[in-house]
Amino acid sequence: MRELQEMLTQFAEERDWEKFHTPKNLAMALAGEAGELLEIFQWLDPDESCSIMRSPERAKAVEQELADIFSYLLRLADVLGIDLAGALRDKVEINRTRYPVELSRGHAQKYTRLTEA
Amino acid sequence: MRELQEMLTQFAEERDWEKFHTPKNLAMALAGEAGELLEIFQWLDPDESCSIMRSPERAKAVEQELADIFSYLLRLADVLGIDLAGALRDKVEINRTRYPVELSRGHAQKYTRLTEA
């Protein structure tokens, strides 16, 4: 991931775009791309969403959106000095405690999430 | 990243949550977490957003949100069979053509993006 981050930094530097890449702006850009991802899936029923990669045109659109989201996520982690893989491992440990297997099997997540909302 | 994806798959399997992880649902979950990231930054001015990591409490909140976004991004790529690093490299190549250095220096991105919207 370090190598990908360096590629993205170079891309921004060459265009003098680093001045736009405040954490606030990058968070907006990431959320904007997440919104474009939603638009691909919004009218699909669950089964259609599972077979989306069979359409080459849609598969390409999904790949590009995930790439856009990944690029802003990597940039954001980079400018904030966050180790993404480490943060993910820490969060999974927290979630192991929050959602114990025996209480969570097959249902707990959604109700727990709802209560949080 | 393969190892992180396997950790997440195992976490979902243990809780029988794979049935919830359709691409459509994962896209929503990713966008929901992106929304929580926005909430951390929404009232900050640009400078405050740049120094957010100096507050341990806020730093922890940002790390956890980035971890949540990363986890859903990895799950989504996994269930769709997308190679995230490859998709990112392809997208950067497209962007090199779309935003040539000489035309983009210091300004073009934002106007180009606006025109797209």
Add this chain to the structure above:
Amino acid sequence: MRELQEMLTQFAEERDWEKFHTPKNLAMALAGEAGELLEIFQWLDPDESCSIMRSPERAKAVEQELADIFSYLLRLADVLGIDLAGALRDKVEINRTRYPVELSRGHAQKYTRLTEA
């Protein structure tokens, strides 16, 4: 809606919060609330989403999220001087041309949207 906007302006003025309500910040706040709405629905299948109002707890959560989104939408329109009802009528006219009834029946929207993405 004017009356609701005045109530919201007064609420912000009393707390000296108008300085936070730039269009950029309000757009983020609106999108953050839309993310919370997603979290309520993200793990539900289509049928469950249709009967969500039967659960008093969930019904209350949905009502509050719609209220939050509506409040930021009204504030944003207010600070930008946009007439929401007029803008909506104009947009529906555009959509009548973009999605003619005979070409759109039962399917066109989703494919059209996908192509846009």
Add this chain to the structure above:
Amino acid sequence: MRELQEMLTQFAEERDWEKFHTPKNLAMALAGEAGELLEIFQWLDPDESCSIMRSPERAKAVEQELADIFSYLLRLADVLGIDLAGALRDKVEINRTRYPVELSRGHAQKYTRLTEA
């Protein structure tokens, strides 16, 4: 607002699009439009965001995004049987208690929101 909702219902009925308008799908569509709104503002500094309506092209883009968000918000309230104006008034009452004027003047909102995140 009732009249606007009837216009939108008729628009959907004529195209046989009501089958796509489950609460879950409408929540996604609303969040997708909120993402497009973010894209308009993401690279602007606070002052630029405040003067966005001076550019006729950008003003039109913002108006159309607010109209899109409003249309999905009205549809969602309609299919769920929620009174938007009533829900907003109720939420403002809750917020009066949650953010008392004397404790909130000039700062409280953002820190409170952060703690919630």
